[in-house]
Amino acid sequence: MKKCPIHRLLLAALLAGTAGPATLMSSPALAQVGGIVHDPRNYAQNILTAARTLEQINNQIKQLQNQATSLLNEGRNLASLPTSSLQELQAQVDQTRQLLGEAQRIAFDVKDVQAAFNQRYKGPALSGSHAAMVANAEGRWEDSVGAFEDAMKVQAGIVGNLGTTRQSISKLVTASQSAVGALQAAQAGNQLLALQSQQLADLTAAIAAQGRAGALEAARNAAAEAEARERFRRFRKAD
Template sequence: MKIMMSRALLATLLAGSALTMSAVSAPAAAQVGGIVHDPRNYAQNILTAARTLEQINNQIKQLQNQATSLANEARNLTSLPVSTLQEMQGQVDRTRQLLGEAQRVAFDVGDIQTAFDARYKGAGLTGSQAAMVANAEARWKDSVGAFQDAMKVQAGVVANLAGTGQSIGTLVSASQSAAGALQAAQAGNQILAVQSQQLTDIAAALAAQGRAQMLDAARSAAAEAEGRERFRRFRKGN
């Protein structure tokens, strides 16, 4: 009995060893429903799919970056929707018009030379008594007109200050809210144009004031020369 049980146990152990060896030596594949499943091929397919998905994600990121770059370029190329050039040009034209309305002795080299030859030197100071009186009155009118012109130009410059301040405020606001580099640059250029217009107004006011002062100084010099001529004639008459 013991011999028969030993033989049965030995047979069972041999059968188990045979199954284990066959399982180790067999390829890692299984057949389910007529379809052969290979785990190694399946793992390789998953790895390939993961790499493909990563490449697709990288391409999507690149496209997103390109779209963002194009959007930024579009903003940088957008023009400034605000322009104050027309208002500034109008202010410059008004100041120029005031200068062009100069009375008697205008801002013209030829006109100045003619006026001085006729009323401020030479024969204008040594003519007849009636001529000397007429020239003195003409010189007085030159001075009065020049001072009036200077005050008109200064009044025009002051009137431009309100529009200039409004233009600067508009441009500074547009610059701070600029969508891109082009808008910021255009706002900066217009601010420089406003400053140039202010310098033009200042130059016009100084020119008008200087003209008035020079004509008044010339009138004083002419009056002094005329006084010497009158005194010479008086002494000669005596």
């Protein structure tokens, strides 16, 4: 029994599709089914082209995803820190400066210090009349008492700042640990540095106030010693 022509064409197409590259190149097989010509070599080329096109599309999708991720990261890096301790720090510094500005009798001013020392601590102040010497001695005592009181006020103000400082540290450390970008982390670090500067300013104020009190007390003792010598000289002269 003879095979029909359609069976022969299908068999030829199957053999052509399974043939090796050399067979395809040397003698490309053509099949015609229902009036449509099938070229296995052209079909394989189309498949390869479609695969390459799909790969290019996948690569473009990955590039777009990477660009989107990069933009999101840039957005996070540009995000500003939602918290700020600047006002609290400025208020603490202003309070300390106010306490220093309220210094009694001899202020933290070079001209004021010079005038007070010329008036009560040296020269004619130690060799005037008995009444003037008594008045100057009382003035020096009041300078020392006022300076020690000022130092204690400054110290009390700085101690009072510790509670606010602790809250600021906690808030800034939390903000730094939860920073979502480089800008937020940098801003948190800058505010921590500002807080440290404020603490150094408080420490400087305390040292200055304490040093002022100590210096005035030392000056009072020196003036009292000089005044005592003058009184002794006058006593011997009277004899």
